[in-house]
Amino acid sequence: MVNIAFPRENIEFENRCSLLPQNVAAYKRLGMEVLVESGLGKGVYISDTDYEQAGATVLHTKKQVISGADIVVTLHKLNHEQVKNVQPGALVISFLDPFNEFDLIDTFCHQQITSISVEMLPRISRCQKMDALSSQASLAGYVMVQKGMQYLQSVMPMMMTPAGTLKPMKVFVIGAGVAGLQAIATAKRLGAQVTAFDTRAVVAEQVQSLGAKFLEIDLGETAQTAQGYATALTPEQMAIQQREQAKCIASSDLVITTAQLFGRKPPVLIKRDVICQMKPGSVIVDMAAENGGNVEGAVARDVVNVEGVTIVGTGFWANDVARDASQMYSSNIISLVSECWDIETQTLPIELQDEILKAAVITHKGVIVNQTIADFYEQQGKVQLVTTEKPQYDTGAVSQANSATSTLTNNSNEVA
CATH class of the missing domain: 3.40.50.720 (NAD(P)-binding Rossmann-like Domain)
Incomplete structure (x- = not known):
């Protein structure tokens, strides 16, 4: 079973969170186990008991939540120490600010972590329900x-x-x-x-x-x-x-x-x-x-x-307006995960020929696979973050991170 984890946000004054109790059932229906860090909903007056009653497992430390996860979801990006606790092969979903977070993206590559930057989701009709950038901007x-x-x-x-x-x-x-x-x-x-x-x-x-x-x-x-x-x-x-x-x-x-x-x-x-x-x-x-x-x-x-x-x-x-912002963000993430989830194999396939993932996935299998970000880093002289060969646009599946991933299929699709 795939574990999806929701740690507390790093910023002390941040009241928003990436999961509300009413969202837990949606992940359970997909066949996932939901892990929550204690105090996740404190800023919006949601107790750990509320999450437990909804079917989530509450863990007491951030390390426990992150290290046991196949998918990690946050609003703000993890810091470098926290990324080290993420299992190789796992998926991280967050506002990653990839144009400015050179070192973080480098860490994802070295840790063999797949990353999705939600602000990179394309503005197409298929993505309206998962457009977290727009939902938070509207409230702003x-x-x-x-x-x-x-x-x-x-x-x-x-x-x-x-x-x-x-x-x-x-x-x-x-x-x-x-x-x-x-x-x-x-x-x-x-x-x-x-x-x-x-x-x-x-x-x-x-x-x-x-x-x-x-x-x-x-x-x-x-x-x-x-x-x-x-x-x-x-x-x-x-x-x-x-x-x-x-x-x-x-x-x-x-x-x-x-x-x-x-x-x-x-x-x-x-x-x-x-x-x-x-x-x-x-x-x-x-x-x-x-x-x-x-x-x-x-x-x-x-x-x-x-x-x-x-x-x-x-x-x-x-x-x-943290409560409404949390509701909107958590719904955006559910829509994203549900759209990409394969219910039969119980995995989230990273199919980079898909227009959503091609635009939003930044790193996968140890390289930067997002051509927009790769080109930007090359322009900035951050050559150490860009593979010496053109990234291979291959597919893999985020399932249980501690198990072997499926055989990859190479594709030549590139981000425009």
């Missing part, structure tokens, strides 16, 4: 509006009172991806006057469908990737964007920035001279602060005041 958009309200000294909607009329708050959202659209929708529901901008003109209709105004800026030719992510602008286009949106920023009470480039440092969209034009008491919430920031002066995991403007860069946004 909601929370960022909530954070903005916390630090503002005004109400969002227009209010007609005996003491006079209160004007609606002006909210400007930069970036209309999943998080941005949710921020727009949330601010509109609360009665704010909302304007939004995105480099992808194709999202203007989505912004307008939520009742917000789309700020038109002529940047010339822009594009998005096949996965729907915005492509990087040229320095000239960045200058135009900053200049044209400065007026909207200066007149806004709350600005929310959500511009992130997948696998790269986010662009700086709001510089200090623009912040100085904002009204004292205004608030900026910078979604990208953890990775470098969209706002000059933003500090990761902190709230700072710049020229009378509060800049919120606390990050880990979905953690503020």
Whole structure:
């Protein structure tokens, strides 16, 4: 029987978890044994007894949970010491941040660990139920509006009172991806006057469908990737964007920035001279602060005041609604595992010709099999992490990690 394990998260203040008691039955139906580290659900007020009553086995140490597992699922990536406790041949599923975690990926290769990075799942209709990046980003958009309200000294909607009329708050959202659209929708529901901008003109209709105004800026030719992510602008286009949106920023009470480039440092969209034009008491919430920031002066995991403007860069946004975030993430993982699971052989075959696994599997059988990541590492000079020959796109099955794996079949498929 395959053991699937859910250790507690490494980050002390993280309340989210990768499994809720109501999810245990789904794994049991697949024929798995569910291992849970004691205290897994503490941050969302779920006891060990709740997991045991649902059919999971609760173990008291992280090492016990990890070392006995064939599949290890976490939200945040394991650290290097914990990876050493993972059995060779086992599968690790997590937000791995593979573009930046060179050493971790190297460790996976040396430990013969198969790894799936959930943020690399392709944005196709087949993957909607397992799209953890979008589910957490959507909640982040909601929370960022909530954070903005916390630090503002005004109400969002227009209010007609005996003491006079209160004007609606002006909210400007930069970036209309999943998080941005949710921020727009949330601010509109609360009665704010909302304007939004995105480099992808194709999202203007989505912004307008939520009742917000789309700020038109002529940047010339822009594009998005096949996965729907915005492509990087040229320095000239960045200058135009900053200049044209400065007026909207200066007149806004709350600005929310959500511009992130997948696998790269986010662009700086709001510089200090623009912040100085904002009204004292205004608030900026910078979604990208953890990775470098969209706002000059933003500090990761902190709230700072710049020229009378509060800049919120606390990050880990979905953690503020940890129960719902845990429910969404755990459902995403169940969908992923169920989609790939072979009920007859009771294994999770790593078939790299499959469009989902080809995009999301990073390491397998001791090599980097994800061509996008392999090419990126080569560009960065991390040649020690890339096999000297082109990775073999072979298939294997994650079953019981301490037993022999099945014979592999070589394929020549490569990640585009």
